[in-house]
Amino acid sequence: MTQEETTLVDVSARRPDAGGERGNLVRYSVLASLARLADEGARVGLVLLAVETTQSAGFGGLLVASIMLPHVVAAPLVGAVADATSRRKLFYSGALLVYAAALALTAVATGSLPRWVAVAAALAAGCVGPLLSGGLTSLLNELVPGRLRSAYGIDSTLYGLAGIVGPSAAALLAGAFGGRIAVYCLAGSAATASLLLWSLPLARRDRSERNRLRAANVLGAAKVIIDRPALGSVTLGSCLGQLGAGALPVTATLMAQRAHSTSLTGVILSLIALGALAGSLLYVYFPMRSWSPENAILVCLLATAVPFAAAAVFHDTPAVYLPAFAISGLVNGLMFCSLLVVRGREAPPELHTQVFTVGAGLKSASGAIGSAVAGGVAGGGVAALLAGVSLCHALGGLLGAAVLRAPRRRRLLDTTRCGSAR
Structure with a gap:
């Protein structure tokens, strides 16, 4: 067993709540749930919105593809920027706010503006999408260093809950109030997560601690x-x-x-x-x-x-x-x-x-x-x-x-x- 593995396995038993880790985990869980609920729900909400306003399920599929494709393409770049920045609270909160604004703009544009505007807005949301999944998970190493194994298990649970609740909530809201309102609510969920992120104790990095952003x-x-x-x-x-x-x-x-x-x-x-x-x-x-x-x-x-x-x-x-x-x-x-x-x-x-x-x-x-x-x-x-x-x-x-x-x-x-x- 490696030294790193020992840390992951045993430290939580020796440090029951070092540095308020339990509180950190609770705050993280709330904001991560809200962010991922928006991400998962958007995949259903955008399709329902497109069908409702344009009568085109195909356009809904295009919007979903537009929000998902950048998750893959942008992942190395946004991850590198997150590692290089010193003001991580500002960066992560800003990314969540960009996601919320882009999702809301997609809702405004679908059915009322040229389609390329809605697609461009969905692409913009997708570019910061990796930070809502793997990017948030990477913060646990600093927030709860003494209880990482259980924290990763809880985070996995949050992924599962978002995968179940997000699409269901989008469908229920669309059925009750229409697709546009459903997507607005999902954008509001991401915006709320952006505000809650400021409650996390993420220390500002100095030059020696952060990774300078280079092509390599x-x-x-x-x-x-x-x-x-x-x-x-x-x-x-x-x-x-x-x-x-x-x-x-x-x-x-x-x-x-x-x-x-x-x-x-x-x-x-x-x-x-x-x-x-x-x-x-x-x-x-x-x-x-x-x-x-x-x-x-x-x-x-x-x-x-x-x-x-x-x-x-x-x-x-x-x-x-x-x-x-x-x-x-x-x-x-x-x-x-x-x-x-x-x-x-x-x-x-x-x-x-x-x-x-x-x-x-x-x-x-x-x-x-x-x-x-x-x-x-x-x-x-x-x-x-x-x-x-x-x-x-x-x-x-x-x-x-x-x-x-x-x-x-x-x-x-x-x-x-x-x-x-x-």
């Missing part, structure tokens, strides 16, 4: 991911797993069509989300301390392949595939908590935020690719799609293990050669 630093996280086997292993494994997870909305829709039940899509996706939420809560109370987090991630990836394989074989039997989806979500919740632990442990201080934003961006990209591929091969049937999802998770676990073990094998080989030379 923008790609620094990529180099760290490649150079550090544990981080590279879990990044590769989780991205392959997310490639399969991205196919699930398409798969669930096809299953609903086969069963002649439009509600089945929501049931399946809700079971996965609730399972993930349960897994995150389980991790908060029973963190997997007996395993290194990178090994736990790889085991979880392999374990997740099993329920998806069962669902592929018994895709006409709800008594089998419904519990299988819930179990897959449970294991994924445990895995995501461990993934945050590895990122926090392996990210160097000068690239801390960038590692989190790039990791989140890569997962988003993988999910988008998985959705696109699933849509293209949907004609192959439900069983084939579920088998593909299972295969992605299995490959993630196996290839991740290969990356993790490769340096160890190399060291053993070098040691053997040195011994033979003597």
